[in-house]
Amino acid sequence: MIEVNGRKLSWRRGLTVSDVLAEAGYDFAHITVTVNGVFVAPDDFGAANVPDGADVKAIHLHHGG
Amino acid sequence: MAIFARNVPGMTEALRRRVVGVAGCGGLGSNAAVALVRAGVGELILADFDVVEESNLNRQAYERPDIGAEKVRALARHLRAINPAVRISEHVCRIVPGNVAELFGRADLLIEAFDQADAKKWLIESWCRAFPGKDIICGNGLSGCGRTEDLKVVQVGAHLWFCGDGGSELSLGLCSARVAIVANMQANLAIERLMRP
Numbered sequence: 001m002i003e004v005n006g007r008k009l010s011w012r013r014g015l016t017v018s019d020v021l022a023e024a025g026y027d028f029a030h031i032t033v034t035v036n037g038v039f040v041a042p043d044d045f046g047a048a049n050v051p052d053g054a055d056v057k058a059i060h061l062h063h064g065g
Numbered sequence: 066m067a068i069f070a071r072n073v074p075g076m077t078e079a080l081r082r083r084v085v086g087v088a089g090c091g092g093l094g095s096n097a098a099v100a101l102v103r104a105g106v107g108e109l110i111l112a113d114f115d116v117v118e119e120s121n122l123n124r125q126a127y128e129r130p131d132i133g134a135e136k137v138r139a140l141a142r143h144l145r146a147i148n149p150a151v152r153i154s155e156h157v158c159r160i161v162p163g164n165v166a167e168l169f170g171r172a173d174l175l176i177e178a179f180d181q182a183d184a185k186k187w188l189i190e191s192w193c194r195a196f197p198g199k200d201i202i203c204g205n206g207l208s209g210c211g212r213t214e215d216l217k218v219v220q221v222g223a224h225l226w227f228c229g230d231g232g233s234e235l236s237l238g239l240c241s242a243r244v245a246i247v248a249n250m251q252a253n254l255a256i257e258r259l260m261r262p
Contacts, residue, residue, distance in 0.1 A: 028181040034222040039193040057221035061182040
């Protein structure tokens with residue numbers, strides 16, 4: 001089991017950040033992701049494995065500053 | 066200096082040698098920079114390509130005589146008028162992924178104060194790649210007015226924070242008070258982080 005923004009999702013071997021975002025329903029173009037507090041670059045989403053028990057944060061970035 | 070006579074104990078000494086980067090000198094960046102200088106941060110690195118327009122005056126820390134001036138130059142003048150001893154590195158330029166490390170490499174911490182979400186994204190990525198052990202404090206969701214209770218600080222990484230409501234879009238318009246609250250949330254967190262031993 002992992003948590004994505006506090007929501008529980010099932011875990012499987014080989015789970016990547018891309019898988020997690022797809023399964024959680026995140027398809028935002030402008031998103032920042034950390035896994036267990038470590039930043040994951042977008043280019044690495046497809047290769048970055050998410051370990052069992054991971055705390056994933058996915059932040060949708062908004063215009064305005 | 067008497068300017069810091071009412072500071073929180075220990076703050077002036079802790080902040081004097083600290084360097085903060087401010088990426089973007091609009092609503093978030095200009096207001097955060099003012100708060101940081103008033104707190105006693107010793108050096109700021111300011112970067113922005115833009116000039117002050119009348120439409121900025123509803124929320125950015127500029128005044129009517131600044132219209133037409135480069136934001137970095139105008140903001141530096143205002144900051145020196147608050148504390149003449151503050152050291153300011155002024156960069157009138159476009160910030161791009163390729164110059165983030167060069168511009169802000171000396172900073173202990175970066176305030177992300179961009180307007181566009183896509184730029185926020187690559188700035189965070191560039192900073193985290195170049196300086197994985199240094200803090201970056203971002204603004205995210207500050208449009209509209211009221212709804213103060215929706216504004217919060219969210220830590221998503223060891224060195225990555227977001228301040229704002231995380232959801233409002235620009236179509237709501239921008240209100241001076243709400244923009245300044247988020248800018249000051251960023252500055253307040255930055256001061257807290259910089260005061261750590």
